[in-house]
Amino acid sequence: xxxxxxxxxxxxxxxxxxAPSNLPKREWKxxxxxxxxxxxxxxxxxxxxxxxxxxxxxxxxxxxxxLFTNFxxxxxxxxxxxxxxxxxxxxxxxxxxxxxxxxxxxxxYLEEYAKPNRFTALIQTNISNLAGVPSVVFGxxxxxxxxxxxxxxxxLIAGALTMSLLILPIIVVSTQEALRxxxxxxxxxxxxxxxxxxQTIFKVVLPASVPGILTGTILALSRAIGETAPLIMIGALxxxxxxxxxxxxxxxxxxxxxxxxxxxxxxxxxxxxxxxxIILLVMLLLxxxxxxxxxxxxxxxx
Amino acid sequence: MLASQDKNTEYEENTTTETKKTGDSVYxxxxxxxxxxxxxxxxxxxxxxxxxxxxxxxxxSGCGKSTFIKTLNRLTEMIPSVKTSGGIYYRSQDIxxxxxxxxxxxxxxxxVFQNPNPFPKSIYENIVYGPKxxxxxxxxxxDEIVESSLKGAALWEEVKDDLKxxxxxxxxxxxxxxxxxxxxxxxxxxxxxxxxxxxxxxxSTLKIEELVQELKKNYSIIIVTxxxxxxxxxxDNTAFFLNGEVVEYDRTDKIFSSPDDKRTEDYISGRxx
Numbered sequence: 230x231x232x233x234x235x236x237x238x239x240x241x242x243x244x245x246x247x248a249p250s251n252l253p254k255r256e257w258k259x260x261x262x263x264x265x266x267x268x269x270x271x272x273x274x275x276x277x278x279x280x281x282x283x284x285x286x287x288x289x290x291x292x293x294x295x296l297f298t299n300f301x302x303x304x305x306x307x308x309x310x311x312x313x314x315x316x317x318x319x320x321x322x323x324x325x326x327x328x329x330x331x332x333x334x335x336x337x338y339l340e341e342y343a344k345p346n347r348f349t350a351l352i353q354t355n356i357s358n359l360a361g362v363p364s365v366v367f368g369x370x371x372x373x374x375x376x377x378x379x380x381x382x383x384x385l386i387a388g389a390l391t392m393s394l395l396i397l398p399i400i401v402v403s404t405q406e407a408l409r410x411x412x413x414x415x416x417x418x419x420x421x422x423x424x425x426x427x428q429t430i431f432k433v434v435l436p437a438s439v440p441g442i443l444t445g446t447i448l449a450l451s452r453a454i455g456e457t458a459p460l461i462m463i464g465a466l467x468x469x470x471x472x473x474x475x476x477x478x479x480x481x482x483x484x485x486x487x488x489x490x491x492x493x494x495x496x497x498x499x500x501x502x503x504x505x506x507i508i509l510l511v512m513l514l515l516x517x518x519x520x521x522x523x524x525x526x527x528x529x530x531x
Numbered sequence: 532m533l534a535s536q537d538k539n540t541e542y543e544e545n546t547t548t549e550t551k552k553t554g555d556s557v558y559x560x561x562x563x564x565x566x567x568x569x570x571x572x573x574x575x576x577x578x579x580x581x582x583x584x585x586x587x588x589x590x591x592s593g594c595g596k597s598t599f600i601k602t603l604n605r606l607t608e609m610i611p612s613v614k615t616s617g618g619i620y621y622r623s624q625d626i627x628x629x630x631x632x633x634x635x636x637x638x639x640x641x642x643v644f645q646n647p648n649p650f651p652k653s654i655y656e657n658i659v660y661g662p663k664x665x666x667x668x669x670x671x672x673x674d675e676i677v678e679s680s681l682k683g684a685a686l687w688e689e690v691k692d693d694l695k696x697x698x699x700x701x702x703x704x705x706x707x708x709x710x711x712x713x714x715x716x717x718x719x720x721x722x723x724x725x726x727x728x729x730x731x732x733x734x735s736t737l738k739i740e741e742l743v744q745e746l747k748k749n750y751s752i753i754i755v756t757x758x759x760x761x762x763x764x765x766x767d768n769t770a771f772f773l774n775g776e777v778v779e780y781d782r783t784d785k786i787f788s789s790p791d792d793k794r795t796e797d798y799i800s801g802r803x804x
Binding site: 418 | 604606609611634635636637638641642644646648649650651660661664665710713714717
């Protein structure tokens with residue numbers, strides 16, 4: 230590249246590009262597209278704003294400490310979120326490690342170990358397709374496999390396993406992207422010194438891709454936190470007045486309880502539901518903030 | 532130009548034997564063919580690479596010289612579509628032998644890449660990466676390796692005060708010398724250099740060239756270069772690659788003064804490439 234003869238002398242640029250006649254037209258097109266894109270952004274922002282205002286105005290009145298300490302009740306003024314809140318936390322605590330280990334493991338195998346052939350291409354396509362499968366279908370799978378075949382019953386662990394399957398494709402795909410973003414020069418440097426694949430993964434690839442992997446995982450988990458359908462499928466209860474004691478306990482989660490309240494005819498329950506939504510949104514926001522924080526903290530430049 | 536002085540004295544010692552196969556050879560390449568899918572990138576390569584000398588591989592872009600040097604430590608295997616036939620023998624050991632571990636080969640054969648590629652770690656951590664993966668844990672031993680490797684790569688004086696500094700803070704030339712030091716830390720036998728100066732400025736290039744002259748006392752060096760003048764300055768042997776074939780392989784002074792092949796002469800004199 231270096232010794233490509235420098236024949237292009239500075240004076241060689243003799244084309245005249247002064248005052249092209251189509252400039253006004255090009256500028257006009259530019260403005261039109263800018264307006265279209267700005268409108269798209271504005272629309273989304275407006276909808277989000279309406280949602281937040283509506284939820285807050287409706288729910289802020291019911292948002293009190295009682296909501297965290299009481300179980301669900303027939304009386305709206307006494308109804309609380311204790312069981313579903315704890316249920317959701319249990320759910321996340323179980324789903325996170327299961328889906329992380331399975332998802333990151335799969336991604337590492339596919340990216341770093343597997344030889345690209347038809348079989349791995351098939352797996353790859355299927356993983357991408359699974360990410361688009363409706364969550365109800367995963368619920369059915371969970372019901373047949375975990376609740377009935379493995380006889381786990383309508384337990385937390387059955388729910389967590391179902392949830393893990395649901396978000397697995399998202400974690401696999403985002404982890405693969407994070408792994409692919411590691412410059413291949415760094416991997417080559419490691420291999421060229423006689424490192425094994427695992428040493429290269431552990432010492433070079435993972436440290437460089439951890440921010441991406443964790444961000445993807447947390448975003449996948451925050452999708453799981455709001456999922457209702459698969460858990461209804463496997464038979465999570467809508468009304469319970471006890472806390473889960475082990476992974477075999479029956480349970481409910483926040484979105485199910487919220488859905489249940491909004492289905493009631495009494496206006497007061499809708500208010501409690503709105504308060505529940507506020508809490509759910511705050512939890513989501515917290516998880517996403519953690520994701521952003523992790524990304525910034527571990528960000529490395531190459 | 533500094534290097535040419537060295538080169539001349541070197542030649543005086545070697546002119547007694549006219550053949551290029553002086554001493555033992557580190558690599559014997561026998562009928563090597565390599566394909567990327569359907570495209571053949573290397574055709575019937577036959578080379579004997581002598582030890583403790585600098586062997587330069589020159590040729591125009593796309594002639595297979597980088598592919599060839601990456602075959603010597605089997606790094607081409609990272610590309611899935613690559614197929615090879617023929618043999619490469621490193622110190623009489625068939626490197627494609629199923630029983631021969633590629634990690635073992637790469638411990639003996641270090642590599643420096645086109646663009647400096649230090650790890651995003653401190654200078655110290657970069658050097659001890661190799662020794663650590665091979666199981667050295669003793670802090671004292673590691674400290675010694677760091678010092679001797681950095682001295683070997685002529686970088687010690689510039690960085691000794693702050694070894695904990697991130698390697699990305701170094702200049703391009705310093706980073707490349709750090710990469711050389713990183714190779715030296717695993718005490719290799721051969722150093723493969725794939726256009727090590729093509730991303731560097733002239734002063735850094737000169738430093739690397741001087742370093743190569745120093746290193747050949749202890750290591751066998753194979754260097755791919757796009758730059759013919761560089762090959763002329765620093766190498767003892769030169770192989771001219773064209774379209775995946777070795778057109779000519781001989782002592783460097785022979786190649787540059789009276790090449791046997793017309794194509795070599797055309798390339799050397801700058802008529803193409």
